[in-house]
Amino acid sequence: MTETIELRNKPELKFILNADEFDIVDASEPKNNGTYSYVEIKNAELNEERTNWLISILSIIVDFLTGSGNGGKFRTKANLILKTDNRNFIIWLNNSDFGKAERVTELINNKKTYNQHQ
Numbered sequence: 614m615t616e617t618i619e620l621r622n623k624p625e626l627k628f629i630l631n632a633d634e635f636d637i638v639d640a641s642e643p644k645n646n647g648t649y650s651y652v653e654i655k656n657a658e659l660n661e662e663r664t665n666w667l668i669s670i671l672s673i674i675v676d677f678l679t680g681s682g683n684g685g686k687f688r689t690k691a692n693l694i695l696k697t698d699n700r701n702f703i704i705w706l707n708n709s710d711f712g713k714a715e716r717v718t719e720l721i722n723n724k725k726t727y728n729q730h731q
């Protein structure tokens with residue numbers, strides 16, 4: 614059974630989940646495109662957008678010392694990290710449906726575990 618989950622329309626980002634493998638179509642980062650076996654995925658990790666406090670504080674300190682006016686809050690964008698033996702790659706989730714990203718992450722991790730036990 615094949616399931617297609619579209620996380621973003623423009624630029625296109627979708628996952629096509631098959632029984633033993635999945636395809637990634639990522640128009641914003643073509644190097645992520647391809648077909649991957651669930652067995653080769655060690656972990657799929659979803660990260661929400663969050664404030665990078667260390668960079669933000671350092672920025673404010675530098676701004677205070679130099680008076681440059683560039684200090685402020687720095688945010689790490691939401692992303693999905695897929696880890697394999699050969700490569701770890703990040704899929705940026707800018708303007709994506711985070712609920713669908715949670716579903717994709719769960720499905721990949723569940724199928725990865727299922728296929729490893731066969």
